[in-house]
Amino acid sequence: MDYDVIVVGAGSAGLSAALTLGRCRRRVLVADGGAPRNAPSGGVHGFLSRDGIRPAELLRLGREQLAPYPTVEVRELKITKLTKQPHGFRAEGKTAQGHAWTGTARRVLLATGVEDVxxxxxxxxxxxxxxxxxxxxxxxxxxxxxxxxxxxxxxxxxxxxxxxxxxxxxxxxxxxxxxxxxxxxxxxxxxxxxxxxxxxxxxxxxxxxxxxxxxxxxxxxxxxxxxxxHAPQEQRSPLAAELGARITGKGAVWVDKNAQTTVVGLYAAGDTAPGQQQALLAAATGAKAAICLNEALTKEQRA
The missing domain is CATH 3.50.50.60 (FAD/NAD(P)-binding domain)
Structure with missing residues (x-):
């Protein structure tokens, strides 16, 4: 496999997960598919130590703090398809330049968020x-x-x-x-x-x-x-549904206590999954999912 984990989405949840996984020395690709949901907002509020920061600046700092971790890679990349394989996933997508891309990972974390209708x-x-x-x-x-x-x-x-x-x-x-x-x-x-x-x-x-x-x-x-x-919401990415993951009645991707969906090896965090929606909470669920991912990978490696 090319990576231990592919993180789809580079908002608060995705970058937080990548930081924790990088500190676990996991080979991680963060696929940044575009601007986050809160991009039009004047500031991110209630985020401890960053209250009022512009959304773009918060993400810039998040990416900057991933730089010291050599096993973490962040790319402008839109993942368009995931295929389940015996020992992980095959991902397909397009780069910012429009070039086709493929890669494999043992686990995938969806942190793509939602769209307000x-x-x-x-x-x-x-x-x-x-x-x-x-x-x-x-x-x-x-x-x-x-x-x-x-x-x-x-x-x-x-x-x-x-x-x-x-x-x-x-x-x-x-x-x-x-x-x-x-x-x-x-x-x-x-x-x-x-x-x-x-x-x-x-x-x-x-x-x-x-x-x-x-x-x-x-x-x-x-x-x-x-x-x-309270606007209705839709998933920004169809990847979970296309893999057959369970979707809740409110349109969120269902996860268990370990942040795993009903598809083995596929995880979800942030606004993609059920729960209250705030940047700080998204970052927290990303960190939690990363811990669960690392422990699952360790158990598999040390079996």
């Missing part, structure tokens, strides 16, 4: 990461005590709106049509002075610092500094 309305994609936000723990402090909107319907939007009252007392739910809210849900929102706007949304209008207002199709608008939503 945003509403197909003007302004959502353009303001993603500045005025349109997904995580109060990542971005709530930066918009504290400012007028906020929460986009969505049903039970999920109620939970997110109530959570945001920790950061602001001016929260409005925007349902973009009928909100499908129960009487009890409406009572809870009213109790905490959260208004509900059920007009159909036309677009989001940006301003110098991010969001300026939500514009409705009837011509009215709601001035807000930021809008939060």
């Amino acid at each position: 945003l509403p197909p309305l003007p302004g959502f994609r353009e303001l993603w990461g500045s005025g349109v936000l997904h995580c109060p723990y990542c971005h709530g402090y930066e918009v504290r005590d400012q007028p906020l909107a929460v986009y969505g319907r049903g039970k999920a939007v109620v939970g997110l709106a109530l959570l945001l009252t920790n950061w602001s007392q001016d929260v409005v739910v925007v349902t973009d049509g009928p909100g499908h809210l129960t009487d009890y849900a409406r009572q809870r929102l009213r109790r905490h002075h959260i208004l509900v706007r059920e007009e159909v949304v036309a677009r989001l209008v940006g301003g110098p610092l991010g969001l300026r207002c939500v514009e409705f199709t009837d011509g009215t608008y709601l001035e807000r500094t930021a809008l939060f939503l």
Whole structure:
């Protein structure tokens, strides 16, 4: 085999895993397939010792700290196919120059993350990461005590709106049509002075610092500094599904306590796998997966 482990993905989870594996003197290839999910964000928050750092700078530092480990290689490489073999995997992909590439590894760690599926309305994609936000723990402090909107319907939007009252007392739910809210849900929102706007949304209008207002199709608008939503997500890579790995009802790649998928030798970490999503947590799951990988490889070698 060319490598002990191929790590597919070079975000927080992938680089963290590579660091631990490098310190275990494992032969590792990190395949960097492109910009991470949080690339549009102004900063990575809640990451101990790096609070507020730009996403690109965090990854630059991560790659820089892999340099002293001679067994770790990072390449701009998009893995497009994995084939299970008797003693590992065969990987195929394309380099940044468009050249075909193949390699083999005893184990594979998927750290490719997820893609957020945003509403197909003007302004959502353009303001993603500045005025349109997904995580109060990542971005709530930066918009504290400012007028906020929460986009969505049903039970999920109620939970997110109530959570945001920790950061602001001016929260409005925007349902973009009928909100499908129960009487009890409406009572809870009213109790905490959260208004509900059920007009159909036309677009989001940006301003110098991010969001300026939500514009409705009837011509009215709601001035807000930021809008939060729990957007549906899709796996950024089909590799796990193509190998027949189990996918959860929420679209994550299922893993056991050792970070292994239902395909023997295939592991997953970070946002690819189930769990709360934050850069620091992704880095932690990457390190955990690396420890599990090293111990599995050692057991195989020393059998």
